Amino acid sequence: MGERVDAGAGDLAGTPVPEPASATRAHPARGVAVTAQRWSWTHAERERAAVAGLDLQISPGEKVLLAGPSGAGKSTLLHALAAVLHDDEAEVHGRLLLDGVDPEQARGRAGLMQQDPESQVVLSRIGDDVAFSAENLAVPREQIWQRVRAALTDVGLHSFDLDHPSAKLSGGQKQRLALAGILAMRPGLLLLDEPTANLDPEGVRQVRDAVLAAAEATGATVILVEHRLEVWAEHMDTLLVLETGGGIRRSSPAAEIFTDAALREELAGMGLWVPGRDPLQDLPVWRGGTERLGGTERLGGTGRKQAEPLLLAEGLAVGRHSPKPGWRRAQPAPPTVKDLDLVIRRGQTLGITGANGAGKSTLLLTLAGLLPAHAGSVSATAELKGAGALLAEDPHKWRSADLVARIGVVFQEPEHQFVRSTVREELALGAQQAEVPGTTDPLFDEQQIDDRVARLLERLGLTELAEANPFTLSGGEKRRLSVGTVLSAGPEVLMLDEPTFGQDARTFAELISLLREHVDSGGTVLAVTHDAAFLRGLHASEHQVRREEPVAPDEQRGGERSDPPGGELFGPERSLSWLGRRNALAKLIAVFLITAALVMTIDAVSSGVVILASLALLPLAGIRPGGFLRRVWPFAAGAVVAAWGTAIAAEESGRVLADLGFTTISEGSITLGLALGARAFAIVLPSVIVFSTTDPTDLADSLAQQLRLPARFVLSALAAMRLLGLLAEHWRTIGHARRARGVGAHGGLTARMRGTASQAFGLLVQAIRMATRLAVTMESRGFGAGPRSWARPARFSAADLPVILGGAGIGALAVTAAVLAGAWNFVWT
Numbered sequence: 001m002g003e004r005v006d007a008g009a010g011d012l013a014g015t016p017v018p019e020p021a022s023a024t025r026a027h028p029a030r031g032v033a034v035t036a037q038r039w040s041w042t043h044a045e046r047e048r049a050a051v052a053g054l055d056l057q058i059s060p061g062e063k064v065l066l067a068g069p070s071g072a073g074k075s076t077l078l079h080a081l082a083a084v085l086h087d088d089e090a091e092v093h094g095r096l097l098l099d100g101v102d103p104e105q106a107r108g109r110a111g112l113m114q115q116d117p118e119s120q121v122v123l124s125r126i127g128d129d130v131a132f133s134a135e136n137l138a139v140p141r142e143q144i145w146q147r148v149r150a151a152l153t154d155v156g157l158h159s160f161d162l163d164h165p166s167a168k169l170s171g172g173q174k175q176r177l178a179l180a181g182i183l184a185m186r187p188g189l190l191l192l193d194e195p196t197a198n199l200d201p202e203g204v205r206q207v208r209d210a211v212l213a214a215a216e217a218t219g220a221t222v223i224l225v226e227h228r229l230e231v232w233a234e235h236m237d238t239l240l241v242l243e244t245g246g247g248i249r250r251s252s253p254a255a256e257i258f259t260d261a262a263l264r265e266e267l268a269g270m271g272l273w274v275p276g277r278d279p280l281q282d283l284p285v286w287r288g289g290t291e292r293l294g295g296t297e298r299l300g301g302t303g304r305k306q307a308e309p310l311l312l313a314e315g316l317a318v319g320r321h322s323p324k325p326g327w328r329r330a331q332p333a334p335p336t337v338k339d340l341d342l343v344i345r346r347g348q349t350l351g352i353t354g355a356n357g358a359g360k361s362t363l364l365l366t367l368a369g370l371l372p373a374h375a376g377s378v379s380a381t382a383e384l385k386g387a388g389a390l391l392a393e394d395p396h397k398w399r400s401a402d403l404v405a406r407i408g409v410v411f412q413e414p415e416h417q418f419v420r421s422t423v424r425e426e427l428a429l430g431a432q433q434a435e436v437p438g439t440t441d442p443l444f445d446e447q448q449i450d451d452r453v454a455r456l457l458e459r460l461g462l463t464e465l466a467e468a469n470p471f472t473l474s475g476g477e478k479r480r481l482s483v484g485t486v487l488s489a490g491p492e493v494l495m496l497d498e499p500t501f502g503q504d505a506r507t508f509a510e511l512i513s514l515l516r517e518h519v520d521s522g523g524t525v526l527a528v529t530h531d532a533a534f535l536r537g538l539h540a541s542e543h544q545v546r547r548e549e550p551v552a553p554d555e556q557r558g559g560e561r562s563d564p565p566g567g568e569l570f571g572p573e574r575s576l577s578w579l580g581r582r583n584a585l586a587k588l589i590a591v592f593l594i595t596a597a598l599v600m601t602i603d604a605v606s607s608g609v610v611i612l613a614s615l616a617l618l619p620l621a622g623i624r625p626g627g628f629l630r631r632v633w634p635f636a637a638g639a640v641v642a643a644w645g646t647a648i649a650a651e652e653s654g655r656v657l658a659d660l661g662f663t664t665i666s667e668g669s670i671t672l673g674l675a676l677g678a679r680a681f682a683i684v685l686p687s688v689i690v691f692s693t694t695d696p697t698d699l700a701d702s703l704a705q706q707l708r709l710p711a712r713f714v715l716s717a718l719a720a721m722r723l724l725g726l727l728a729e730h731w732r733t734i735g736h737a738r739r740a741r742g743v744g745a746h747g748g749l750t751a752r753m754r755g756t757a758s759q760a761f762g763l764l765v766q767a768i769r770m771a772t773r774l775a776v777t778m779e780s781r782g783f784g785a786g787p788r789s790w791a792r793p794a795r796f797s798a799a800d801l802p803v804i805l806g807g808a809g810i811g812a813l814a815v816t817a818a819v820l821a822g823a824w825n826f827v828w829t
Contacts, residue, residue: 031060031221032098032109032188034081039094040246041076041085050076052246054094058238060188063215063222065232065254068242069270070474070504074225077242078191081223082112084776098189108137110189111182112780113175115197115502118726119773120178122719122781125574126152126169127162128697129177131791132715133185136782144184144791151180154213156206163574167725172199172356179207181781183214190215192224196231197501200355200530204231227504229267230275233257241267271504279505280512280537288519289349289539310384310493310524311344311367311395315376318359318366335374337363337545344493346383349515349525349538354545360528361412361497363545367526368409368495369395370736380406384492404742405434405443408486412497412528414478415766416730417737418470419758423462423481426470427453430489433742443490456484459514461507471765476502483511485741487518494518496527500534512537577622579803580693585702586800587690590807594686597811598679603823604671606814607678613810614685621693631692635684643677675825686807696721701794712784719774727767734762 036056042049051073058064066074079085080096083103098106111133114120123129130148139147152158155176169177179195190211196204212235215222226232233239236254243249256263257275268274317335336359344350344367352360365371367378379393384406391398395407408430411417420426431452434443444452457463460480465473470481479502486494494515500508515525515538525538535542574580579587594610618628646669648660653668696718704714738759778784818824 030188031062031219032106033060033100034058034189034221034223035095035097035100037095037097039080039096040092041073041080042091044089044091049073049091049246051080051242054242054247056240056248058221058223061215061219061221062238063236063254064224064238064240065229065236066223066225066240066242067229067267067270067272068249069244070476072242072244074242075193078112078193078223078225079776081189082110082191082780083107084112084779107779107785108185108782109187110191110780111185111187112191112776113178113182113193113195114773114777115194116773117172117174117178119770120181120777121166121169121174122181122722122774122778123697124166124722124725125162125697126157126160126164126166126177126180128791129166130180130184132778132783133181133781135788135791136785137185138787138789141789141791141793144789147184147186148180148791151183154183154210155180156203156210167722170357172203175199176203176207176210178777179210183210185781186218188218188220190220190222190224192222192226194226194502195224196226200353201532203356208232208235227502228273229257230273233275241270268505271506273505277505278533279509280533283509283513283516283537286516286539288347288516289525307345307347308383309343309345309381311342312379312381313340313342313344313367313376314379316340316342316363316366316373316378317375318362318371319374320362320371335359338375340376342543344524344526346492346522346524347519349519349540350527351535351538351540351542352526352528352545353530353535353542358545360545364495364497364526364528365409365736366396368407368740369398369403370409370740372396400739400742401433401435403740404430404489404491406491407493407495407740408489408491409737409740410482410486410494410496410499411733411737411740412501413733414482415471415769416734416762417482417485417741418478419738419741419743419762421469422467423470423473424453424457424466426481426485427456427488429741429743430485430487434489434491449488452488452490456488459510460484461510471769474502476504476507479503480507480511483514487514489742492522493524493526496525496529498529498531499527500529500531508533509537574695574698575622575693577620577693579617579621579689580695581799582803583702583794583796583800584694584699585706585794586796586803587694588699588702590803591686591690593804593807593811594814595683597814598683600827601815601818602672602675602679602825602827603818604675604678605821605823606818607675607682609814609817610682610810611678611685613813614682614689617689617806621689623689623692628688632685632688635688636681639677639681639684642680643673645673646676647673686810698792698794701790701792705790705794706796711788715778715783719778720771723767723770723774726770727763730766730770731759731763734759734766738762 034056035058036054039054039056040049040052042052054077066077068074076085081098081103083106096103098109103110121129122132127145127148130151131144134144134147148162149158152160157173157176157180166174166177175195176199182190192211195211196207199207208231211222211224214220222236224232224236233254239250239252239254239257240248241250250263250266252260252263257267264274264277268277273279317338317340319335340363352363354360362371366373369378373394373396377393378395380391380395385391386406391402395403409417418426420429428449431444431449432442435441436443457466460483462477462481462484465477470478473481479499483496483499486496499511503511512534519525519538525540527534527538527540529535534540598606598610615625618625647665648663648669650669650672652664652666653672655667656664657667657670658665700714700718703709704711738755743755743758815824
């Protein structure tokens with residue numbers, strides 16, 4: 001583990017070698033006993049109970065595999081046990097108890113892990129995020145970091161520095177980080193809702209082994225919900241099968257899954273993945289896919305040419321962000337995949353596989369024309385473009401209407417691509433947007449569209465939900481709908497990102513059947529997947545994306561960086577500059593003292609002094625002048641606008657310099673405008689420097705510990721700041737998804753405004769859902785349960801005194817200079 005640089009936290013400088021995980025478990029927690037007595041829960045405005053008449057007794061330390069068909073209330077039960085099932089108007093009957101008390105009175109005894117990795121990360125650095133739960137339970141500071149390191153080791157994230165930004169983890173890595181946060185609580189009850197759904201095979205094993213090791217070491221009770229039983233069944237004690245709408249359908253030893261034929265058939269009938277039972281066995285024999293083509297051909301290889309090429313990748317390098325430098329970034333982000341040569345042919349099925357974080361999804365979006373290539377090229381052949389179609393070779397340069405009829409994309413998060421208010425309208429949209437290749441004529445008439453929609457509704461098992469809002473569907477239903485929206489347009493190439501996530505065995509087999517039909521009709525399928533059964537079902541060849549070797553933690557801390565230590569405003573990287581290591585509250589006090597001097601007067605001299613002093617401080621902040629200008633130019637532009645607006649709007653004073661008819665510009669108005677513009681800019685500059693070198697978590701620690709602001713308010717604001725950064729990523733992804741659906745922001749001004757408004761609504765929906773899930777995560781980790789401790793002490797040191805004195809000195813110098821120059825203009829006079 002590299003050295004943790006922590007302003008005001010001398011007890012953490014020079015972090016010792018982590019102790020073994022077992023060393024921090026000298027006092028294991030006792031497992032929780034779970035009891036349900038005729039417990040029922042009915043959501044507000046719902047007629048049918050989510051769970052009804054449940055009687056349950058789980059012994060301390062018991063490991064329970066909770067199964068049942070979709071809608072049986074498995075997730076509802078887990079949320080209730082974690083005391084995060086809040087609905088004041090819900091109808092509740094019976095009793096649900098943890099060690100004989102209501103779950104609300106046992107906060108911290110249960111840790112809940114949800115399905116969505118993104119909404120389970122609370123703070124911006126992995127060490128802080130894992131420490132969050134221990135702090136909420138008032139664990140003594142000297143024990144918190146031992147727990148953090150042990151938990152990260154248990155889930156296989158020990159190679160990362162504690163300051164590594166959580167935003168830079170892949171989805172699977174975030175899932176493991178969430179588990180680490182739960183393990184740091186040392187809960188007596190582990191509640192896991194499909195914890196391995198987003199992970200690669202190695203990640204699945206790591207999380208499973210971490211859960212089992214934690215349960216063994218702490219004696220914790222485990223309740224696990226999982227569609228695919230094989231990974232967990234042999235390690236669990238009990239299988240509980242819930243009945244839809246109420247009660248327990250069956251309770252038996254988990255080992256009977258392997259020996260009881262009647263049980264296996266019963267579980268398979270519910271759509272569960274039963275060990276040793278292939279969900280593809282009931283499908284007709286199929287000889288399509290890459291098996292028919294003789295494999296994948298690489299450029300320069302010797303593969304047989306048995307079908308026409310559609311897409312060619314040559315020397316391709318891809319990355320999530322644009323390769324072009326932006327005003328906020330000194331250098332383009334490095335590519336995640338490099339030097340790729342690939343040929344995609346008609347009728348081919350190809351699986352893009354690899355470890356979490358290797359860049360599989362980024363590669364897929366680049367091949368689909370939704371992201372620009374960092375280097376090399378992606379080119380479409382005439383076979384894909386269509387006869388007579390005057391299109392560029394690079395699909396990234398096509399209009400969205402050109403893309404939708406040729407390349408269909410299913411995103412990892414289905415909600416990103418929903419743009420209509422009903423399931424039926426979503427399925428119809430793709431067919432409505434499709435055009436005859438080489439023309440602008442519709443590909444399907446209204447009757448054909450209706451027929452395609454009806455067929456897809458039936459095949460996807462969504463007929464009864466045709467008029468439902470897509471956002472109200474279950475996770476598996478959303479995934480099936482997202483695939484259907486692409487199939488309805490009839491594109492030749494389908495590109496799918498984790499298409500089988502959340503599917504039970506029955507819907508998985510139906511999805512395979514649909515994709516086989518697409519291939520039989522001459523279509524092509526590319527899929528990012530960890531699912532070996534999916535690859536087998538489509539006879540897919542495999543292209544493995546290999547992750548670049550991670551930089552060692554000591555190299556991260558001591559090596560060269562592409563960007564200077566002074567990060568963006570409240571950026572995820574802790575600044576290692578002299579100013580970055582100072583106490584956050586001391587820096588705020590310095591900014592307040594400088595600002596107080598500026599707001600007392602309206603003159604250009606005092607503002608000029610502050611501007612020059614701010615520029616002189618850049619080396620102490622580790623900010624290069626070029627990077628600083630990229631950050632402050634919007635404020636400079638605003639100051640110019642303010643100065644000009646004041647010059648033309650202020651009262652006439654002194655000699656008139658220009659008569660504009662509707663107003664005049666005088667010497668006095670120009671002087672006032674310059675003074676106000678300079679003051680606005682001068683007020684901003686110290687704040688930019690301070691916030692560029694201030695870690696948000698350090699600031700929260702100072703506000704809560706030194707200013708005694710309520711911890712709930714401070715930490716909620718901190719989580720919200722991270723959420724805002726995620727929403728910026730979601731805005732880009734929603735834009736890609738809309739382009740893939742053929743409804744990108746194009747056309748006239750009105751059409752663009754409608755498109756932007758629709759995209760903004762999609763972002764609002766995402767924001768509400770993410771905020772709700774994040775709140776559940778925070779509560780499930782003990783947030784608000786009572787008094788808390790703080791992992792890092794926030795206190796002043798002797799090194800912080802120059803910061804405060806410097807702020808006072810700059811303010812005093814600005815006032816003195818203005819008075820001596822005769823420019824002092826006391827604002828209240």
